Amino acid sequence: MSSIFSTFKVGALTLISRILGLLRDIATTNLLGASVFHDVFVVVLKIPNMFRRLFAEGAFTLAFIPIYKSLISNKKDSEANEFSDSLLTFMLIALSVFTLLALAIAPIFIFIFAPGYYFDSEIKMLAVDILRIMFPYLSLMSLVAFAAGIQNSHNYFSIPAATPIVFNCVLIAAAIFFSEFFEIPVFALAWGVLISGFLQLLLQIYPLNRIGFRPKFSLSLKNKHLKKFGMAIIPAILAGGVAQINLVVDTVFASFLEEGSPTWLYVSERVMQLPIGVAAVAIGTVLLPSLSHHISSKNIDQFKQTFLKSTKLVIFIGLPCTLGLISLGYEILDMLFHRGAFLVKDVFKANQSLQLFAIGVPFFMLMKVLVPCFFALKRERIPLYIAIVGLVSNVILNYFFAFYLEFGHSGLALGSSIAAVIGVTIFFTILIKEKYFSLNTSFFIFSLRVCFSALLMTICIILLRNYFDLGSLSGLSNILMVLLVIFIAFLTFLASSFITGVRQKDFY
Structure with missing residues (x-):
């Protein structure tokens, strides 16, 4: 019960963050539209975010929590403290060196991540300046991820889940109140990103004190846990690296497409990411410590049950989200973004990619559950191999759809969705073969009930x-009617699910 309560608590906080994230995107697109300034901002922001997801939130979390959780579960607090102290000291040194290096070679990063911008001197200069302002955000968020790993291991999930709210609030303030103080408004957003990083780090001090975590700067390279x-x-970096290269591939391709393509992709991806961020991230956050505990306790049956119920919950949320975005995507985008410099044409273009991103929603969500499962099993290489397959698939599919078939930016969305389907299929094939998961009659009937609903x-x-x-x-009447349709559709799905036999016990 505590696990499902934690999941819903994290989900609720993540939902607040995602709603604020949408308000942030509304504010930034209202300010900049689908202009080259917004294109550059969203592309350049992906550079520190890519490293953040790779080192801070991705590989770090997957590698750190199973080890640290095992130590504190077995009452080895002194060893846990020595391990965390050494790791924190190493991180501070490595992050400082890497950030200084990145600031020095910023133009090279633009050439690698957005070659379409590199050969336009004005856009290149703009991109380099923005990157140099925002890149230290990576170091700050890596330290935030370290603090979140400590808290999650002690079963404190609220503050880490609430932390992104700070980022969104600062960016909203930058777009609405501070952009007028800059000759080029996009720089207000860049400075907002950096300031939000400092504030998010400060937010971690109180919960760490409550846990009793008192870090000491002590680097012991001989520490066995380090x-x-x-x-x-x-392997987590390699697996995550391949996954992040997928994002780079999308960015590289988008930089060669027509002006506005990066913004259209970004807007549609943000709407698509709402259910993924709220549900899958919440489930995955709580799932990894839980699965790691079952494995360290050698409770394989409980491991299987926990994973099965998490998978069912993802399907229960993911399928209606896919069909909802396909059937109401344009109206949602119009309600959220059609204002200021974001025109009707931009809504139409963003909806093209949203329709194809929506196909992959359940599979993107399942990835958030499957990868922690294999890391809990200490099978770190499998996500790496599958990520490589996904990368190769993504490159081929993106080129085929976006350029060969000339689908443009929507081709990138379709390629990403199909690559996710391929990856999830391989993951489940391995789990079924090794008897950690089975497509039994009960699971099949549950899936049919959800599909029907x-x-x-x-x-x-x-x-x-x-x-x-x-x-x-248009206006307020449009917003109210779209929200009413979403609410009625939500109630219809819940009522139909209950009538067909979906129950609370399916999830916990």
Whole structure:
């Protein structure tokens, strides 16, 4: 029960953060539209964010929590403290060196990540300046991830889940209140990113004090747990690195497409990421410590049950989200972003990619559950191999759809979705073969119930969309009607799920 409560608590805080994230995107697109300034901002922000997801939130979390959690679970607090002290000291040194190096060679980063911008001198100069302001954000967020790993291992999930709220609030303030003080408004956003990093780090002080965590600067390279961490993080970095290269591939391709493509992709991806961020990240955050505990306790049956119920929860959330975004995507984008410099044409273009991103929503969500599962099993190489397959698939599919078939930016979305389907299929094939998961009658019936309920919800959306004639509405009336349709569709799905036999026990 505590696990599911933690999941919903993290999910609720993440939902608040995601809603604020949408408000942030509304503010930035209202300010800059789908201009080259917004294109450059979203592309350059991906550079420190890529390293953040790779080292801080991705590989670090997957490698750190199983080791640290095992130590504190077995009452080895002194060893846990020695390990965390050595790791923190090493991180501070490594991050300082890497950040200084990145600032010095910023133009090279632009050439690697956005070659389409590198050969335009004005855009290149703008991109380099923005990158140099924002790159230290990586170091700050790496330290935040360290603090979050400590808290999650002690079963404190609230502050780490609430931390991104700070980022969104600062960016909203920068776009609305401080952009007028800059000759080029995009620089207000760049400085906002950096300031938010400092504030997010300060937010971690109180919860760490409450846990009793008192870090000491002590680097012991002979620490056996630090060595174990090093051995675990290498495949995690490689696996995460391949996954992040997928994002780089999308960015590189997008930089060669028409102006506005990076912004259209960004906006549609942000809407698509809302259910992933709220549900899958919340489940995955709570799941890794739980699965690691079951493995260290040699409780394989409980491990299987926990994973099965998490998978069911993802399916229960993911399928209706896919059909909902496909059937109501344009209206959602119009409600959120059609204002200021973001025009009707931009809504239409963003919806093209959203429709194809939506196909992959359940699979993107399942990835957030599957990767922690294999790290809990100490099978770190499998996510690496699957990530490589996903990378190769993504490159081929992106080129094929975006350039050969000339689908443009929407081709990149379709390629990403299909690559996710391929990766999830391989993951489950391995789990089924090794008997950690089975497609039994109960699971099949559950999936049919969810599919039926999601289809009924979609029919409801289409009927309501036509009845209210959403395309003819504007302003507050449009917002209220779209929200009403979403609410009725949500109730329809829940009622249908209950009538067909979906119950609380399916999830915990």
